[in-house]
Amino acid sequence: VVPSEIPANWEDEALKAQVVASRTYAYYHIMAARKHSSAYDLDSSVLSQVYRGIDDEKTSTSRAVRATSGEILLHEYLPILSYFHSTCGGKTVSDSLVWKKSSMPYLKGVRCGYCSDSTRYSWETKLSLGQIRNCLSVKYGVIGEIRSLSFKKKDDRVTDVIIRHAGGIITLGGNDFRLLFPGDTIQSLYFTSTQVSTGLILKGFGWGHGVGMCQWGARGMARKGFRYRQILRHYYAGVHVGSVGHTNIAATLKEREPNR
Ligand SMILES: [Zn+2]
Structure with missing residues (x-):
């Protein structure tokens, strides 16, 4: 529990x-x-x-x-x-930006500035397009080749992900996207992404949902x-x-x- x-x-x-x-x-x-x-x-x-x-x-x-x-x-x-x-990475986030149905008055994003000793304070990971496609297919069935991927953000956190593929468009919440990947592949939603030829490089802060x-x-x-x-x-x-x-x-x- x-x-x-x-x-x-x-x-x-x-x-x-x-x-x-x-x-x-x-x-x-x-x-x-x-x-x-x-x-x-x-x-x-x-x-x-x-x-x-x-x-x-x-x-x-x-x-x-x-x-x-x-x-x-x-x-x-x-x-x-x-x-x-575990680690917010510099500031926490309001619950409503992570879970769309949740909006508690006491779960508002605040500046932290006390967690930089965490071994998970900053991170970097590479996601290949194949890996993204595989993880998406678990939830959405077989999808076409990925054409583009964009991240909508609020307060520096990814709130929505829009994926255009050969067979259509998939939009999903940031946290749902994060949880498609195994384990700690995407440590948090506090990241920036850079497109490279074979996929994406994510550079981020913190570990976990960042709420509370x-x-x-x-x-x-x-x-x-x-x-x-x-x-x-x-x-x-x-x-x-x-x-x-x-x-x-x-x-x-x-x-x-x-x-x-
Ligand atoms: Zn913190």
């Missing part, structure tokens, strides 16, 4: 920020799955089962879990969809002396920290049935 973890030897404040983000992420999804049942059914034992993956034998991580016990991120009294990713908390940025902020709540508030606009066990929150959740 915890989408990805960070090394246990990272700074305590970065670990705490990650624990609260992961706990909130788990909580949000439990709420979504149980939106038809009573919020009072949710107790901390359910939660701890869900994210026990993060609470392993590693002392530093367990300490971060205990130090932030029960804390989750709230926006207008509701748990937030606390996306996070930048994990390497959280570490960079912790190293500069920021506390975990400051880190979280930097990446998630307008949120505050609440507690899972707080009765008022449970009541509010029950009343408003989030995530519809």
Whole structure:
């Protein structure tokens, strides 16, 4: 359930920020799955089962879990969809530019500037036209020879891809395009492309979707002396920290049935 973890030897404040983000992420999804049942059914034992993956034998991580016990991120009294990713590459991106149906007020792109220590901060890859065609054919069936490929961008991130091939035109969202390729072929949507005779050379920044908390940025902020709540508030606009066990929150959740 915890989408990805960070090394246990990272700074305590970065670990705490990650624990609260992961706990909130788990909580949000439990709420979504149980939106038809009573919020009072949710107790901390359910939660701890869900994210026990993060609470392993590693002392530093367990300490971060205990130090932030029960804390989750709230926006207008509701748990937030606390996306996070490895490395933003300099600035994060609004959710709506990555997932067209998503538009959370607390998932707005912010300047980062703390993640340049990441080994994935910048990258370069070459895509051959054959490779692009093969990956497209998995989703679109056999397609003709590729004539041209163009990237629409907003805020320096690719939002849409338009491919003209011998048999027609394919348009798809940037993230859908990225995910057509295996593994980390395209590390992020924050890239520029150069056409060469056999394909494209992509030069980009960051690793992951770029939405929400930048994990390497959280570490960079912790190293500069920021506390975990400051880190979280930097990446998630307008949120505050609440507690899972707080009765008022449970009541509010029950009343408003989030995530519809
Ligand atoms: Zn960053």
